[in-house]
Amino acid sequence: MIQPPKPTSRQEKIPLWRYLLAFRKDILSAQPECLYRAWMAEFKTPFFRSFLINQPDLIRKVLKENPDDFPKSERISEGLRPLLGESVFLTNGDVWKRQRRIIDPAFEGGRLKHVFPAMKAASEAAVSRIKPGIIEVEEAASFAAADVIFRALFSVPIEDKIATDIFQEFRRYQRQQPILNIAAFVPLPRWMPRFHRRDTKASARKIRNLIEALTDKRAAELKSGQAPEDLATKLMTTPDPETGACFARDEMVDQVAIFLLAGHETSASALAWALYLMALYPDWQQRLAEEACVLDESSEFSVVGQLKLSRDVFRETLRLYPPVPMMVRENQKQACFRDRRVAKGSAIVLSPWHLHRHQRLWDNPDGFDPGRWHTDNGKACLRDAFLPFSSGARVCPGAGFAMIEGPLFLSRILRSFRIRCTEHEPPVPVALLTVRAKSGIYLHFEARESEA
Numbered sequence: 001m002i003q004p005p006k007p008t009s010r011q012e013k014i015p016l017w018r019y020l021l022a023f024r025k026d027i028l029s030a031q032p033e034c035l036y037r038a039w040m041a042e043f044k045t046p047f048f049r050s051f052l053i054n055q056p057d058l059i060r061k062v063l064k065e066n067p068d069d070f071p072k073s074e075r076i077s078e079g080l081r082p083l084l085g086e087s088v089f090l091t092n093g094d095v096w097k098r099q100r101r102i103i104d105p106a107f108e109g110g111r112l113k114h115v116f117p118a119m120k121a122a123s124e125a126a127v128s129r130i131k132p133g134i135i136e137v138e139e140a141a142s143f144a145a146a147d148v149i150f151r152a153l154f155s156v157p158i159e160d161k162i163a164t165d166i167f168q169e170f171r172r173y174q175r176q177q178p179i180l181n182i183a184a185f186v187p188l189p190r191w192m193p194r195f196h197r198r199d200t201k202a203s204a205r206k207i208r209n210l211i212e213a214l215t216d217k218r219a220a221e222l223k224s225g226q227a228p229e230d231l232a233t234k235l236m237t238t239p240d241p242e243t244g245a246c247f248a249r250d251e252m253v254d255q256v257a258i259f260l261l262a263g264h265e266t267s268a269s270a271l272a273w274a275l276y277l278m279a280l281y282p283d284w285q286q287r288l289a290e291e292a293c294v295l296d297e298s299s300e301f302s303v304v305g306q307l308k309l310s311r312d313v314f315r316e317t318l319r320l321y322p323p324v325p326m327m328v329r330e331n332q333k334q335a336c337f338r339d340r341r342v343a344k345g346s347a348i349v350l351s352p353w354h355l356h357r358h359q360r361l362w363d364n365p366d367g368f369d370p371g372r373w374h375t376d377n378g379k380a381c382l383r384d385a386f387l388p389f390s391s392g393a394r395v396c397p398g399a400g401f402a403m404i405e406g407p408l409f410l411s412r413i414l415r416s417f418r419i420r421c422t423e424h425e426p427p428v429p430v431a432l433l434t435v436r437a438k439s440g441i442y443l444h445f446e447a448r449e450s451e452a
Contacts, residue, residue: 002280004320004368005426006357009033026438027431028325028353035354036365040338043349048075050347051337054355056384058337062329062348063392068093070329072394073347083173083204085254088397089262098240100397102247103255106234107397112404115231116301118151119405123412125157130413132447134422136440137275142171142268148405149263153256154214155228166210166260173203211256215249232256259398261433266323267402269434270388273321274314274410276427276441277368279419284313284370289448292415310407312370317406318388320368322352323434327390352387353435361385417445 007029019030035041039055053059062070071092084090088099105111126144146167147158156163218236221227235255239246247255278285287309294306329348336342357365362385363377372378389399396402413419422444427437 007429037359052349054358067393069332073328073330082201084257087254087258089258101240102238103397106231113301115152122148122151123409127416132445134444137443138272138441141272145264145267153231155230162210169203169207211253215252265434269323272441274317279421279443289414292411304404307407307411310411312373314406316370319356321435322388325353325431325435326351355385418448419443419445
C-alpha cells in the first residue's frame with residue numbers, strides 16, 4: 001500500500017545547539033518521533049519552557065474554553081512583524097477583538113456567494129495556463145491561489161502589474177524563512193533590535209509599498225463612488241459596531257498583507273499536495289474527474305455542494321499536510337496540564353502536523369483515506385483533532401473561503417487534465433512559512449479526451 005510522503009523524525013535526544021540547527025533547516029524533521037504518540041511533551045531551554053499538547057481536552061481548553069488566558073506568542077510574531085505589522089494574525093486582546101469585529105462580516109457565509117464568480121474565473125484562468133507536460137505544481141498553485149485572492153480582494157487578476165510584483169516578492173519572502181528570527185528562541189526586551197535579515201526586511205518593505213499603492217487606489221475609487229463591491233471595499237467601509245470607526249490606512253495595509261500572505265500561501269500549499277495525492281492515487285483521481293462533470297461555464301455557487309468527493313479529498317489533504325504545521329500560544333498565568341505545573345509565560349505549542357497523524361486518535365493515521373470522514377472515528381477526530389484553520393475564537397476567518405476554493409480548483413483541474421507522477425524523487429514535506437516540498441512537486445499533465 002502506497003503511503004503519502006512524510007519527513008523522517010529524529011530518533012535520539014540531541015543537545016540544544018544541534019536542535020536549533022535542525023529546527024532552522026526544517027521544523028518537522030527536527031521533532032522526535034514520540035510526538036506522534038504523546039499527549040504532552042515538555043521542551044526545556046535556558047530561556048523558556050515549551051509544552052506541546054496533543055490531548056483534545058487540553059487543546060479545547062487553550063483554544064475554546066479560555067482563549068484569553070492563552071494569547072498568541074510574541075516570540076513567533078517577531079519574525080513576521082516587518083511585513084504584517086499589527087495585523088489580525090499577530091495581535092491579541094482588545095486590539096485583536098476590534099479587528100475581528102470589522103473583518104468577520106466580510107467572510108460570512110452569504111458574502112462567499114458574492115466571491116464565487118472571482119474564484120470561478122481564477123480557476124478557469126488557471127486551467128488555461130496549464131500546458132500538457134511536466135509541471136512544477138507548487139509554483140503553478142501559488143500563482144493560481146494568488147490570482148484568487150487578488151480578484152476577491154481588489155477585483156484585479158494576477159496579470160495586473162502591481163499584483164504580479166507583489167506575488168513575485170512574496171515568493172522571495174517565503175523562501176527566506178522570516179519566522180526563524182532570534183527572538184523566536186531568546187526572549188528579548190522591547191528596546192533591543194530584532195536582527196531581522198536584511199533581505200527579509202527589504203522584501204517586507206517592497207511588499208508593503210505595493211500594498212499601499214493598491215489601498216490608496218481603492219480609497220480614491222471609494223471617494224469617487226467607483227469602487228467595486230469586493231472584499232477590500234467591504235473591509236475599508238465596515239465600521240466597528242462598538243466604536244463606529246473603520247480601519248485607518250496603515251491598519252488596512254496590515255490586514256491586506258496577512259490576507260495576501262495567508263490567503264495564497266496556505267491555499268497554494270494545500271492545492272499542490274492535493275494534486276500530488278491525486279497523482280499518487282489514480283482511482284480517487286478518476287472519481288473526482290467524473291464528479292467534476294457538474295462544472296461548466298454556467299455553474300453558480302450552488303455547484304459547490306455537489307463536489308462532495310472533492311471536499312473529502314481536500315479535507316484529507318489538509319489532515320496529512322496542514323499548511324500551518326504549528327501554532328504557539330503563551331499562558332498568562334500558571335496552569336496545570338496532566339498534573340504538571342505549567343509556569344506563566346511558557347510557550348504552548350499546538351501542532352496540527354502531529355495531531356492530525358496522532359497514533360492514539362486516528363485510524364490509519366499516515367494513510368490516505370478520504371472516506372474516513374464518514375466513519376465514526378473520522379467524525380470524532382474531525383470534531384476533536386482536526387485544526388487546519390485553528391479553532392475557537394481565533395479560527396481563521398478565511399476557513400470557509402478556503403473550503404470552497406480548494407475543492408473547486410481541484411475539481412476544475414481534474415476535469416480537464418489527467419495527472420501522474422514523474423521520475424522525480426517523491427516530494428519531502430518541509431515547513432517554511434507553510435508546509436512545502438523540499439525540492440518541489442513535479443507532475444505530468446495530460447489533457448483528457450473531452451478537453452483535447
